[in-house]
Amino acid sequence: QLQLQESGPGLVKPSETLSLTCTVSGGSISRSGFYWGWIRQPPGKGLEWIGTIYYSGRTYYNPSLSSRVTISVDTSKNQFSLKLSSVTAADTAVYYCARHEIAAAPFDYWGQGILVTVSS
């Protein structure tokens, strides 16, 4: 059974860089056709797609966040990571990692999520 687990600091200071990692177990991140994404949800609000990566390193970003986002993959560790720079309180959210089976397909497996608070 595929599982995804987010990890990283739960508290980040304003203007700093938020860094999270998603560890994939029960399947290879390098399997052809599978794409890996990050989604966030501010407290009490809806879901927002941040970006997606393929194991080759090809990335796709939400245009509204693209200037601050970097997603990378480490196939040797079966992990992919998110960096969001210059954070503000508006970036406080639960961050989820998830998979889609092919490029044009829905997210079908989700991690449990990690709350990241931006505060001094």
Next chain:
Amino acid sequence: QPVLTQSSSASASLGSSVKLTCTLSSGHSSYIIAWHQQQPGKAPRYLMKVEGSGSYNKGSGIPDRFSGSSSGADRYLTISNLHFEDEADYYCETWDSDIHVVFGGGTKLTVL
């Protein structure tokens, strides 16, 4: 880029049925969408994808009580024989050929 519109809330009685709607923006009425369920305090869970033809394909382990359908730009999620555990937020999702993903604002379902 497509926009997805959902009603903010819905309610139905225990044991009854409810039909939730996700509407695609103009020019995107042929898009496939997906439905996700998010119970309080939990991560979203993939339910199914629904095509413009009305056909739907459920995720693993999703009960038969959940079904999908379509009419024009509207995509539907129908839940029959409502259980208290169905009380949740329901989000629709779609994507374009550039793999840009969009979510609807979500519908909060209350089971009375």
